[in-house]
Amino acid sequence: MRISIIISALVAVLVGFGGSVAIVLSAADALGASEGQKATWITVLCLSMMVTTGYLSLRHRLPIVTAWSTSGAALLAGVSGTSLEVAAGAFLLAALMLIATGLVPMLERAVSRIPGAVASAMLAGVLFAFVADAFRVVPGAEALVLPLLALFFVVRLFSPIWAVLAVLAAGVPLAMVLGLAQPLWQGGLPPMEIIVPKFEAGAVLGIAVPLYLVTMASQNLPGFAVLRAEGYPVPGRSILLVTGAASAISAFWGAHSSNLAAITASICTGPDAHPDPAKRWLTGPVYAAGYAVIALIAMPLVLLFASFPPALIAVVAGVALLGPFIASLGAALAEGAHRAPAAVTFVVTASGLSLMGIGAAFWGLAAGLVLVVIESVQRPAPR
Numbered sequence: 001m002r003i004s005i006i007i008s009a010l011v012a013v014l015v016g017f018g019g020s021v022a023i024v025l026s027a028a029d030a031l032g033a034s035e036g037q038k039a040t041w042i043t044v045l046c047l048s049m050m051v052t053t054g055y056l057s058l059r060h061r062l063p064i065v066t067a068w069s070t071s072g073a074a075l076l077a078g079v080s081g082t083s084l085e086v087a088a089g090a091f092l093l094a095a096l097m098l099i100a101t102g103l104v105p106m107l108e109r110a111v112s113r114i115p116g117a118v119a120s121a122m123l124a125g126v127l128f129a130f131v132a133d134a135f136r137v138v139p140g141a142e143a144l145v146l147p148l149l150a151l152f153f154v155v156r157l158f159s160p161i162w163a164v165l166a167v168l169a170a171g172v173p174l175a176m177v178l179g180l181a182q183p184l185w186q187g188g189l190p191p192m193e194i195i196v197p198k199f200e201a202g203a204v205l206g207i208a209v210p211l212y213l214v215t216m217a218s219q220n221l222p223g224f225a226v227l228r229a230e231g232y233p234v235p236g237r238s239i240l241l242v243t244g245a246a247s248a249i250s251a252f253w254g255a256h257s258s259n260l261a262a263i264t265a266s267i268c269t270g271p272d273a274h275p276d277p278a279k280r281w282l283t284g285p286v287y288a289a290g291y292a293v294i295a296l297i298a299m300p301l302v303l304l305f306a307s308f309p310p311a312l313i314a315v316v317a318g319v320a321l322l323g324p325f326i327a328s329l330g331a332a333l334a335e336g337a338h339r340a341p342a343a344v345t346f347v348v349t350a351s352g353l354s355l356m357g358i359g360a361a362f363w364g365l366a367a368g369l370v371l372v373v374i375e376s377v378q379r380p381a382p383r
Contacts, residue, residue: 008273009283012264013290019164020070022316027076031084039190039302044255046295048246050288057284063269067261071214075126089197090207095247097212102240118368119217121332121342125349127325134318141311152319164320180309195254210361215257223260230269341371
């Protein structure tokens with residue numbers, strides 16, 4: 001055990017939690033969760049990170065770290081008219097899809113055959129509202145928002161990861177100085193009430209399927225790539241089964257998907273963690289311990305965030321998702337063969353279209369895939 005192992009693991013925890021907790025809380029707000037249910041959601045996710053990372057890293061002696069689905073939380077934050085019970089049913093179905101993918105390799109291959117441009121366009125459409133909201137809240141909150149945006153873009157020149165945390169660290173005292181927030185650090189544990197899942201057809205297509213797809217396309221598959229890039233074998237089946245099972249259990253407390261980490265995984269898999277690749281798996285237990293500590297203070301953290309002005313939450317969430325938005329939009333439009341389907345997917349998803357109780361992410365993906373099929377039929381076969 002080296003000090004670099006501990007530092008790398010705790011930095012990964014700080015970046016993973018601090019950079020995306022506002023997005024999870026936005027999703028909880030969209031689903032009408034109470035403060036206690038929000039704290040329960042966060043607590044269960046942290047416990048899931050603790051158990052899945054601890055087990056997978058110890059079982060395989062690899063630097064496997066897990067995270068919650070940030071893109072999935074962004075998807076949920078755009079949902080309207082859905083109760084937490086119905087969402088929990090969709091979370092459970094999405095988890096079962098992850099388990100099935102681990103058991104049936106053909107399903108993983110089927111997901112990987114969805115054109116990358118269309119999948120990226122759907123994700124970009126989901127993230128667009130968050131990025132746009134970071135600028136929509138400027139009128140009326142100029143003294144708070146403009147300095148934070150300036151800070152973000154300056155720090156981002158040196159470190160995109162720390163830029164988000166800089167905004168959060170500076171935004172809290174700035175909001176207090178401006179009289180916009182009065183954080184209350186209260187004790188107590190979350191109620192941990194079980195949510196009885198309800199199943200509705202609209203939620204299956206509007207939440208469960210898109211949640212499964214964005215979790216696979218934007219988290220698990222890139223996470224596999226991070227491990228391979230550092231020369232590690234990828235126990236894909238084990239990862240999908242463990243995170244899928246954890247997601248299924250978490251759904252009964254109203255928490256969404258757990259998955260393999262991608263961005264934070266790179267912090268734990270590189271040479272900065274340990275010069276010997278065979279020793280980097282030790283980041284896993286430290287990472288798990290970090291999330292165990294956060295789980296103990298989830299209730300005060302949620303109350304702290306609840307006291308923040310909406311403009312601060314919008315800015316933190318928007319800048320946290322700017323990087324993924326740029327990457328997904330660039331990937332969507334980079335491939336000339338599917339540029340038109342990708343553009344339509346993005347527009348439909350970003351529009352917030354809702355038909356028959358089914359959200360825009362599904363309709364955007366469906367529109368894009370239909371155009372891919374039409375273009376493949378119209379395209380003349382090579383001679």
